[in-house]
Structure formats: C-alpha cells, structure tokens
Amino acid sequence: MKTNDIRRKFIQFFESKQHTYVPSASTIPIGDQTILFTIAGMTQFKSCLTGEEVRPYKRATNAQKCIRVGDLDDVGKDGRHCTMFEMLGSWSFGDYYKKEAIQWAYEFSKDELKLDMSRFWATVHHSDDEAFAIWRTMGVPENRIVRLGDKDNFWAMGPTGPCGPCSELYLDQGEHVGQCYEKGLKCSGPGCDCDRYLEFWNLVFMQYNRQEDGTLLDLPMKSVDTGCGLERLTALIQGKTSNFDIDLFTKIKEKIIHTAGIKSPVNDISSQLKVSCNVIADHIRLLTFTLGDGANFSNEGRGYVLRRVLRRAVRHVGKLAPNWPKDKSFLENIVATVIDEMGEFYPEIIQNKARIEDAIRNEELRFNSTLESGLTKFQHFIEEAKLKNKKILSGENVFILHDSFGFPSDLTQILCEELGFKADLEGFKKHMQEQKERSRAEAKFYKFDQDDSTWIEFHPANPLSDKKFAGYNLVFNNTFKDNHEIIESPIPFQNIKKVRQLKNKMFEIVIAETPFYPEGGGQVSDTGWFITLNNSGKNEFEVVDVRKSLNNIVHLLKHVEFSAEEAKPLDQKELSNLFGHNSKVTAIVDFTLRQATMRNHTATHLAHKALQVVLGENVRQAGSLVNPHVLRFDFSHNKAMTQDEIDEVEKIVNYQILKNVLVETHESVPLTKAKEMGAIAMFDEKYDDHVRMLNVPGFSLELCGGTHVSATGNIGLFKIISEGSVTSGVRRIEAVTGNNAFEYLKKLKDQLATASEMLKCSDNEIAHKIQLLKDHAKEQDKHISTLQSRLVNTQISGLMSNAKDIGNDLKLILVILDATDVKEMELLCDRLKEKNNTIAIIASNSEGRAHIMVAINPNILKQFKKLSAGSIVKQLSELVDGKGGGRPDFARGGGTSIDKLAGALSKAENIIHTMI
Numbered sequence: 001m002k003t004n005d006i007r008r009k010f011i012q013f014f015e016s017k018q019h020t021y022v023p024s025a026s027t028i029p030i031g032d033q034t035i036l037f038t039i040a041g042m043t044q045f046k047s048c049l050t051g052e053e054v055r056p057y058k059r060a061t062n063a064q065k066c067i068r069v070g071d072l073d074d075v076g077k078d079g080r081h082c083t084m085f086e087m088l089g090s091w092s093f094g095d096y097y098k099k100e101a102i103q104w105a106y107e108f109s110k111d112e113l114k115l116d117m118s119r120f121w122a123t124v125h126h127s128d129d130e131a132f133a134i135w136r137t138m139g140v141p142e143n144r145i146v147r148l149g150d151k152d153n154f155w156a157m158g159p160t161g162p163c164g165p166c167s168e169l170y171l172d173q174g175e176h177v178g179q180c181y182e183k184g185l186k187c188s189g190p191g192c193d194c195d196r197y198l199e200f201w202n203l204v205f206m207q208y209n210r211q212e213d214g215t216l217l218d219l220p221m222k223s224v225d226t227g228c229g230l231e232r233l234t235a236l237i238q239g240k241t242s243n244f245d246i247d248l249f250t251k252i253k254e255k256i257i258h259t260a261g262i263k264s265p266v267n268d269i270s271s272q273l274k275v276s277c278n279v280i281a282d283h284i285r286l287l288t289f290t291l292g293d294g295a296n297f298s299n300e301g302r303g304y305v306l307r308r309v310l311r312r313a314v315r316h317v318g319k320l321a322p323n324w325p326k327d328k329s330f331l332e333n334i335v336a337t338v339i340d341e342m343g344e345f346y347p348e349i350i351q352n353k354a355r356i357e358d359a360i361r362n363e364e365l366r367f368n369s370t371l372e373s374g375l376t377k378f379q380h381f382i383e384e385a386k387l388k389n390k391k392i393l394s395g396e397n398v399f400i401l402h403d404s405f406g407f408p409s410d411l412t413q414i415l416c417e418e419l420g421f422k423a424d425l426e427g428f429k430k431h432m433q434e435q436k437e438r439s440r441a442e443a444k445f446y447k448f449d450q451d452d453s454t455w456i457e458f459h460p461a462n463p464l465s466d467k468k469f470a471g472y473n474l475v476f477n478n479t480f481k482d483n484h485e486i487i488e489s490p491i492p493f494q495n496i497k498k499v500r501q502l503k504n505k506m507f508e509i510v511i512a513e514t515p516f517y518p519e520g521g522g523q524v525s526d527t528g529w530f531i532t533l534n535n536s537g538k539n540e541f542e543v544v545d546v547r548k549s550l551n552n553i554v555h556l557l558k559h560v561e562f563s564a565e566e567a568k569p570l571d572q573k574e575l576s577n578l579f580g581h582n583s584k585v586t587a588i589v590d591f592t593l594r595q596a597t598m599r600n601h602t603a604t605h606l607a608h609k610a611l612q613v614v615l616g617e618n619v620r621q622a623g624s625l626v627n628p629h630v631l632r633f634d635f636s637h638n639k640a641m642t643q644d645e646i647d648e649v650e651k652i653v654n655y656q657i658l659k660n661v662l663v664e665t666h667e668s669v670p671l672t673k674a675k676e677m678g679a680i681a682m683f684d685e686k687y688d689d690h691v692r693m694l695n696v697p698g699f700s701l702e703l704c705g706g707t708h709v710s711a712t713g714n715i716g717l718f719k720i721i722s723e724g725s726v727t728s729g730v731r732r733i734e735a736v737t738g739n740n741a742f743e744y745l746k747k748l749k750d751q752l753a754t755a756s757e758m759l760k761c762s763d764n765e766i767a768h769k770i771q772l773l774k775d776h777a778k779e780q781d782k783h784i785s786t787l788q789s790r791l792v793n794t795q796i797s798g799l800m801s802n803a804k805d806i807g808n809d810l811k812l813i814l815v816i817l818d819a820t821d822v823k824e825m826e827l828l829c830d831r832l833k834e835k836n837n838t839i840a841i842i843a844s845n846s847e848g849r850a851h852i853m854v855a856i857n858p859n860i861l862k863q864f865k866k867l868s869a870g871s872i873v874k875q876l877s878e879l880v881d882g883k884g885g886g887r888p889d890f891a892r893g894g895g896t897s898i899d900k901l902a903g904a905l906s907k908a909e910n911i912i913h914t915m916i
C-alpha cells in the first residue's frame with residue numbers, strides 16, 4: 001500500500017464507525033499562544049477533550065499535519081525523526097471508551113492493513129487491568145501484552161489537568177533490527193528504544209484530572225485520544241526500517257538527487273550523502289506546509305525556526321551539490337514534487353504554490369549572499385581562538401554569528417565540529433536571554449489566565465449567548481459623551497453573568513449578547529464605558545479591552561477610584577452591590593471610534609483586492625491591524641512596491657469609495673459554500689462551520705466577523721502613508737481613511753507651506769530649489785575631498801619619514817592626530833596601506849571618543865599569516881574600554897576612555913610582535 005492509500009483507508013474506516021471527518025488544522029495553531037506549531041492531532045481538539053467546548057459531534061477522525069522541531073539536530077541521522085509528519089487520529093469526546101478504541105485499533109491493524117499479527121505486541125499502563133483484559137479478549141496472548149510505567153504509558157497535558165493511561169500498539173521488526181542487535185545485546189521488548197519493537201499507534205484514555213498536590217480525580221467525561229504516525233506506519237507496511245525510504249519520500253529524494261546532478265540512484269549514494277538527502281527531503285516538507293499555511297521567515301519565534309530549518313537544509317545542499325550556483329535556489333526546485341505527492345489531500349499547498357516557491361527562493365538567495373561573509377567572520381573567530389590556544393568558540397562569538405550574519409547556533413556548532421572545535425552553546429543561550437530581556441524591558445503583560453481571583457456568578461453560563469457579539473446594527477440616537485458619539489445599551493440583570501476584581505485592581509465582567517466588539521480578525525476591540533447606578537450612587541467603569549475566551553466574551557474594566565494602586569480591593573458584597581439586581585447597568589459604546597475602525601476595516605478589504613489586481617493573484621494577507629487611527633496590512637510579495645504601483649492601489653480603492661457601493665453582509669453561511677463562492681479566508685483565523693461573509697459587490701468577497709461601513713462612500717478617502725518590508729517575502733502598507741486621511745493631507749500641506757517659506761519660493765518650485773541645493777552641496781563635497789587629499793599627501797611624507805623599523809623589514813607608523821574627521825583618517829589609511837612593508841596605526845580623539853584605525857600593506861599579510869588588522873584593533877580598543885574589528889588589511893575601532901589612548905598605543909608594537 002502507498003502512503004496515500006493508508007491515509008485514505010484510516011479515515012474511511014473510522015467514518016464507518018460513525019466518526020466525523022474533521023480536516024487537518026493549520027500547522028500554525030490558531031488561538032493557542034503556548035506553542036509555535038501544531039504538534040499533534042489533538043491540538044485542535046484540546047478544548048473538546050477537557051469538556052470546555054462542545055461540538056456537534058462526539059466522535060472525530062482526521063489526518064493532521066504536525067510540526068516538531070525539538071529533535072531538529074537528529075533529523076537525517078536515523079530513520080525515525082522528522083520535523084514534519086502526519087498524525088492519523090480518532091477521538092471520542094465523552095462517548096465510547098477503552099473497549100471500542102482497542103477493538104477498532106486492532107481490527108484496523110489486522111483486517112485493513114493486513115499486518116502480520118504474529119509480530120504484534122501491545123503495552124498498557126501497569127495499573128490498567130481493564131485495558132489488559134480487553135487486549136486479551138481480542139486474542140492477543142498474555143505474554144505479548146506488556147505492562148509499563150508512567151514514563152511509557154501515562155499521558156498528561158501538563159503537570160496538572162486532564163491525564164490518563166495509554167495503550168500502545170507495537171510491531172516486532174525482527175531480531176536483526178535495532179541498536180541492541182548492533183551492539184550484541186538482547187532486546188528487552190516493547191519499551192526499549194533500540195527500534196526493534198516499533199510503536200506505531202498510541203491510545204490515550206483520559207479519565208483523570210490531576211490536582212496540584214498530585215491527586216488524581218475522576219473526570220466527569222472520559223475521552224479517547226489516539227494518534228498513529230503515518231510515515232512510521234507506512235514504513236512498517238512497506239517493510240522499511242526508515243521513514244525516509246517509504247514511497248512518498250522516495251519521489252522527493254529522487255528529485256533532490258536529480259537536481260543536484262548526481263546520476264546514481266538514491267539507494268546507491270554514500271551514507272553521508274544519504275543523510276544530506278534525508279535532511280533536505282524532511283526540511284522541504286516542513287517549509288512547504290508551514291509557508292502554505294501563511295507562516296513567514298523572520299528573526300523571532302516561528303519565523304526564526306523556519307529560517308533555521310531552511311539554512312540547515314542549505315548547508316546540506318552544499319554537501320550534496322558543492323558547485324551549486326549561489327545566485328540560484330536549489331530548494332525551490334523541490335517544492336513541486338512535494339506538492340505532487342501530497343497536494344491531493346492537502347489542496348492548500350497547491351493553491352499557495354507560487355507563494356511557497358517565492359518565499360523559499362528569496363530566503364535561500366538571501367542566506368547565500370550572507371553565507372560567505374559569515375564564514376569569513378567565523379574563520380576570523382577561529383583564528384583568534386587559536387592564538388589564545390583555545391579549542392572553543394565563545395558564546396559571544398556564536399551570538400554575533402547568529403545576530404549579525406544569520407548563522408543558527410546549530411550551524412555554527414557543525415562548522416566547529418568539522419575543525420575539531422566546540423561551540424559554547426550555554427554562553428550563546430545566555431547572550432540570547434540577555435537580548436530577550438532587553439527587548440522586553442519596556443513591555444508589561446498581565447497574565448489573566450493566571451489570576452485566580454474569585455468570580456461572583458449571577459446567572460448560569462450559556463455559551464450561545466455569552467460569546468455572541470450583538471453590536472453589528474447599533475443605531476446612533478444623537479447622544480454624545482466627551483465630544484464623542486455614543487450608543488447606550490441598557491443591560492438587563494439577567495444578562496449579567498459574572499464579575500470579579502483582579503489582583504491588579506481592574507475588573508472583568510461577562511454579559512450575554514454584548515454590544516462591544518471583541519478583538520479579532522485584526523480588528524481591535526471597541527472601547528466605551530459601563531455605568532452602574534443604585535442607591536449608593538453612580539459609578540463609571542472604562543472599557544479597556546474586550547477579549548474572546550472559549551465560552552464567553554470578557555470585558556476588562558477600569559475604575560478611576562477602585563482601580564487606583566492605593567485603593568483597597570472591594571469585598572464580594574461591595575462588588576455584588578455594584579452589578580447586582582438592585583443596580584441599573586448601562587453599556588456605552590464609543591461610536592466615534594467604532595465608525596473610524598469600521599472605515600479602516602472595510603478599506604482593508606478593498607486594499608487587499610486592489611493589491612491583487614495590481615501585483616497579482618499571489619498576494620495573500622499575512623497579518624493586519626485595524627484600529628480607529630490607521631490600518632496596517634501585511635501581504636505576501638517579494639519586492640518593494642514602486643510609487644506607480646502604490647498610486648494605482650490608491651486609485652482603485654478610492655474609485656470603489658466614490659462608487660458608494662452598498663456593502664452586503666451574509667450571516668451564517670456554510671463554510672464550504674462560502675469557499676466555493678470564492679470568499680477569501682485568512683490563514684490566522686479559526687472559522688466555525690457557519691461563517692459571516694462580507695461582499696463589496698463586483699469587487700471583494702471575504703470571510704469576516706468584523707464591523708464594517710454600510711456603503712463604501714462612508715470611508716471618505718483612502719491614503720497610503722507608508723510601504724515597507726516586514727520580513728523576507730512580506731511587505732506592509734499603512735493607510736488612513738476618513739478624518740485621519742484629511743488630517744494627514746492637511747499636515748502635508750502645512751509642511752509644504754513651511755518648506756516654501758524657508759526656501760523663499762512657491763509650492764511648485766520646492767523640488768527645483770532642493771535640486772539646486774543638492775547640486776551646490778555636491779560641488780562643496782568635491783572641493784572638500786580635494787582639500788583633504790592635498791592635506792593627506794602632505795601628511796604622508798612626514799609620517800613615512802618618522803616610521804619606526806620594527807624588524808623583519810617592517811615599518812610601523814604610530815600617530816595620534818588632533819581632532820580629525822573620520823573620513824580623513826580613512827583616506828590617510830588607504831594611502832598608507834599602499835606603502836610597501838608598512839603597518840599604520842592612526843588614532844584621534846573627537847566627539848568625546850577615542851578612534852583607532854589600522855592599515856596593513858596586503859603583501860605583508862602573505863608573509864605573516866597570523867597578522868591581522870582586525871585582531872590588532874580589537875586588542876587596542878579593549879584597552880580604551882571599547883570594541884573594534886574588521887578585515888585583515890584594514891580595521892577600525894575605539895572606545896570611551898580617551899585618557900587611556902596613549903597607553904594603549906604604547907602596547908601596539910608588542911601586540912604586532914606576537915603575530916609575526
């Protein structure tokens with residue numbers, strides 16, 4: 001059976017057992033900030049397994065694309081580790097339990113997969129007599145049902161929370177397979193890590209809720225979560241001992257070998273080249289799927305992981321095809337084969353093929369362009385370490401290679417190992433942590449989910465009403481507050497569900513059918529107020545934030561008195577009186593800000609479509625921010641927009657605004673139907689089975705739960721104020737609409753008026769006047785350069801006549817100049833570098849800092865291999881409390897301690913002698 005056949009059989013089998021097929025979730029976990037990637041099939045069902053979320057089905061099955069990069073360094077070295085893999089799964093949410101799960105897993109293995117059951121083994125938790133008995137009734141001999149401990153057969157979401165025993169399915173691959181055989185040892189059976197007994201299916205029985213003290217309490221709903229690795233299962237069925245030898249990988253590896261120009265079949269290449277081929281095959285799958293789901297390369301978080309993976313793959317391309325041109329992408333060529341093999345089941349990679357290829361090509365070429373300079377820097381660090389008789393590359397140097405040259409630490413580690421060196425990864429981690437702490441120094445986050453303040457519950461929860469936004473059609477009744485239009489909505493007491501005061505003195509409240517829009521889809525939340533009125537008086541709470549949780553919408557409130565730092569927390573009675581049945585509660589939405597946000601949100605949809613018209617259909621949203629002041633839109637595109645393209649996008653959007661087209665919203669449209677109609681879905685949004693669809697007739701059709709204007713004319717005016725790069729392959733525009741666009745244009749006009757006044761000309765003469773000034777400045781620069789050159793020529797003869805003979809036919813020029821222009825120092829060094837047998841060290845103090853430059857005649861470097869201007873300037877700079885570095889023939893540096901400069905330069909000759 002082929003990989004695709006096995007996947008199809010699995011899903012069809014569980015559909016026949018009344019399981020609902022649920023498509024694979026994105027590799028980017030939606031709404032879960034605890035993980036960078038979807039790491040298991042259960043990720044999208046986590047809330048169902050805990051009972052927090054109720055779906056219209058109690059049984060589910062799917063094939064989930066998963067990403068795990070924890071074992072990145074092991075990929076390619078063995079046949080088991082993959083960064084991207086597929087997990088076949090079946091779930092029961094409070095429906096069936098152990099008996100059915102075990103029975104169906106055994107039935108599928110025996111009857112559908114036709115596995116050799118004489119090689120079949122099962123494991124159970126040592127305390128799980130029930131599972132043991134069920135396996136025995138299946139006909140599995142008792143000696144092939146192994147009891148194992150918590151490490152192997154007990155699963156938990158974390159240190160606390162849902163957990164339960166596991167039962168795993170194994171197949172004996174034969175006594176000649178695995179590390180035990182290779183080492184001459186006897187394998188102990190399932191649970192041994194030698195690979196002879198290969199676990200291919202895990203059945204998790206979630207029946208307990210672990211408390212902080214370790215106590216296991218029964219869950220009110222017992223569930224089943226199973227996972228079966230498709231690649232591993234396919235290898236067993238196809239008689240392979242490595243995932244990389246199955247049919248799916250074979251086609252990809254053949255393409256890699258062919259692209260590399262290797263004529264031998266995949267199985268005939270050397271073991272070292274096989275490792276490189278496996279790494280590339282694995283990594284290109286990860287990149288294809290994550291980029292297809294909307295991820296991007298970047299320097300942090302998820303994007304940095306992708307960057308590491310690509311650069312690791314490129315490193316192996318260098319081993320497989322050492323003469324591959326640096327101006328061509330190797331990996332781009334492999335994407336089509338991955339899509340051919342897997343696109344039928346995962347059509348999103350077909351739809352995003354161009355985007356995936358563009359992103360990989362641009363990132364690979366960018367890395368190639370920095371690779372050479374990074375390797376030069378690496379070699380420089382190695383030479384410095386050798387001078388100090390050290391066989392370790394410091395954590396600081398590993399960090400510099402990472403931060404300045406884009407070298408992942410594992411790449412630096414490999415380069416070190418090839419030279420017999422070690423990389424100080426602990427020191428590197430310390431520098432990385434310091435950088436993170438610096439970047440977070442100004443940020444303050446309140447962890448709401450860790451605040452255990454008690455809720456006062458007025459009415460029972462009802463997810464249908466408690467997480468419903470009911471504010472789409474608010475009507476303005478000419479009411480104002482603080483010069484802002486507002487809309488008042490009385491909140492009946494039965495709609496007030498619960499309230500609490502947090503430890504930071506702010507408040508949270510849940511109401512049914514809120515008029516406040518909760519943050520989502522790139523749109524910020526509404527702002528406004530809650531007013532409470534009772535016999536004790538009137539209290540006003542500012543709405544600071546509105547957030548979606550799993551079962552409700554939570555409003556974060558601030559009270560000028562009760563939330564003050566010095567205020568005493570309210571007791572439960574005081575809090576209950578504020579929002580209880582004796583109080584009149586009114587919600588007030590700031591409609592002025594809501595309308596500004598609506599203008600920006602509808603304009604975002606128009607801009608998205610306009611970008612596709614101007615730049616091509618491959619443009620896809622990569623992120624957005626919509627607030628009352630500005631709209632920010634990130635989109636996939638591999639080069640900067642020209643001014644003509646920006647103008648054209650503005651023109652298209654403003655044309656739609658002038659047409660004043662009525663904007664249509666369609667509620668509760670089946671998701672499948674909406675996609676069939678061509679509605680654009682955003683990669684970072686999680687959609688229900690029924691969705692809200694926004695249509696600008698004849699122009700734009702998107703899925704969107706945000707608030708929008710009723711007609712495009714309400715936007716008023718659209719103006720792009722910036723365009724730039726976010727990361728490789730992703731651009732960003734910022735734009736303003738309505739009053740904000742008017743204010744922006746007024747500010748520009750004021751600036752023009754100021755400029756024309758300063759230049760003593762009319763507005764339309766400003767450009768001409770500026771050009772005249774630039775031409776004049778250019779002439780002045782030429783004049784200055786001529787004078788500097790004459791001055792340098794005069795200085796050189798004097799410096800050469802005072803050069804010191806330091807042996808080995810070498811001359812040393814060592815001088816501290818009066819406060820000098822840095823450009824003049826550079827020019828002087830360039831000229832002195834041309835003088836045979838000359839080493840020049842030029843220093844000056846200006847602007848409160850010591851400056852040092854070192855220039856060495858290139859012919860000297862051929863004779864004295866250890867001599868380096870970079871090393872000299874680095875050591876001198878440290879003596880003046882600074883840093884420095886550069887090329888072997890020229891380097892610069894300096895420091896803050898001017899008073900130490902003369903003393904530092906007095907050591908220059910000794911430093912040079914250590915190198916020659």
